[in-house]
Amino acid sequence: MVYTNYSNISLPMAVWLAADHGYDLKFDPRVYSATTLLQPVRAVVLGRQVLEKQADGAVDISDLVPAAVGTAVHVATEHAWLYKRDQAMMDLGIASHIVDRIVMNAEHEDDPDAIYIYMEQRSMKEVDGVYISGKFDFVYEGRVKDIKTTKTYNWIHGGNDEKYAQQASIYRWLNSDIITDDYCDIEFLFTDWSPLKALADKKYPQKRVMTRTLPLMSLTDTEHFIKTKLAKIKAITGLNQANMPKCTPDELWMQPMKWAYYKNARSLVRATKLFNTEAEAITRNIADGSKGKIVKRISEPKFCNYCDARPICMQAANYINDGILKL
Numbered sequence: 001m002v003y004t005n006y007s008n009i010s011l012p013m014a015v016w017l018a019a020d021h022g023y024d025l026k027f028d029p030r031v032y033s034a035t036t037l038l039q040p041v042r043a044v045v046l047g048r049q050v051l052e053k054q055a056d057g058a059v060d061i062s063d064l065v066p067a068a069v070g071t072a073v074h075v076a077t078e079h080a081w082l083y084k085r086d087q088a089m090m091d092l093g094i095a096s097h098i099v100d101r102i103v104m105n106a107e108h109e110d111d112p113d114a115i116y117i118y119m120e121q122r123s124m125k126e127v128d129g130v131y132i133s134g135k136f137d138f139v140y141e142g143r144v145k146d147i148k149t150t151k152t153y154n155w156i157h158g159g160n161d162e163k164y165a166q167q168a169s170i171y172r173w174l175n176s177d178i179i180t181d182d183y184c185d186i187e188f189l190f191t192d193w194s195p196l197k198a199l200a201d202k203k204y205p206q207k208r209v210m211t212r213t214l215p216l217m218s219l220t221d222t223e224h225f226i227k228t229k230l231a232k233i234k235a236i237t238g239l240n241q242a243n244m245p246k247c248t249p250d251e252l253w254m255q256p257m258k259w260a261y262y263k264n265a266r267s268l269v270r271a272t273k274l275f276n277t278e279a280e281a282i283t284r285n286i287a288d289g290s291k292g293k294i295v296k297r298i299s300e301p302k303f304c305n306y307c308d309a310r311p312i313c314m315q316a317a318n319y320i321n322d323g324i325l326k327l
Contacts, residue, residue: 040303085102098115105118109178120135124174132226133174146167257298262294301325
């Protein structure tokens with residue numbers, strides 16, 4: 001791989017970003033990862049075009065930051081469990097006879113007294129002429145656990161919960177022999193957590209690390225979801241992107257549009273009130289003597305910041321030109 005450093009990131013951090021972090025799934029046009037299948041269809045098709053070119057070209061290391069941070073947490077977690085778990089568990093007050101029963105990444109479960117734990121196992125299965133690949137984070141007593149290094153916004157609004165459950169369902173579809181529970185645990189590690197906000201708002205995550213349990217789809221429904229997504233991808237592959245369906249606001253993690261009303265039209269520092277419809281804002285302005293100002297607020301398409309297709313996507317380019325998407 002060849003990397004560029006247009007952002008002039010310092011050498012200590014540049015080496016960390018450019019280093020091989022052990023991600024074991026390289027781009028292959030015949031393979032779709034579990035996370036890829038969760039993306040909007042447009043993002044999948046255009047993103048794979050970008051990845052195919054990057055396989056033989058250069059990548060700027062600034063684009064690797066989100067993935068590198070998440071990978072660092074996964075690598076450290078795996079290292080702790082493989083090489084440090086006995087002492088760590090003893091320090092946590094867990095009895096030695098429990099610690100001794102733990103078996104990591106077993107090939108066969110033939111000891112009824114053992115506690116089987118699996119980590120970072122990649123599986124692949126063929127369906128409709130292509131391969132679906134997935135690498136789960138952690139499986140304990142038949143339940144898959146997925147570690148998410150993310151912002152508190154994801155916990156508060158839960159907008160990605162459905163996708164998290166779909167991803168875990170694909171992991172079970174790939175590994176139904178060891179993932180037997182009908183629920184998954186999403187392990188949130190918040191990158192922007194504030195203890196003061198936790199005290200002030202009970203909807204805010206009360207701890208820096210929290211778990212949310214979600215129901216999985218059945219194996220039949222999961223396979224139907226996979227095949228349906230693959231059919232949609234195939235239907236638009238090869239089209240000019242002007243003829244591709246655009247990503248929807250929900251797919252782009254955009255909040256509903258708001259109309260900001262400013263009672264003093266000369267001071268736009270802080271809105272007097274936010275309205276869900278323009279009509280409500282106009283009504284309020286008329287009631288106040290029609291001296292205010294109404295400004296339409298369009299939410300930022302947050303998903304674009306994490307999308308491989310962004311460098312060539314005309315929809316993203318339009319958001320940038322309109323000042324909605326800020327890189």
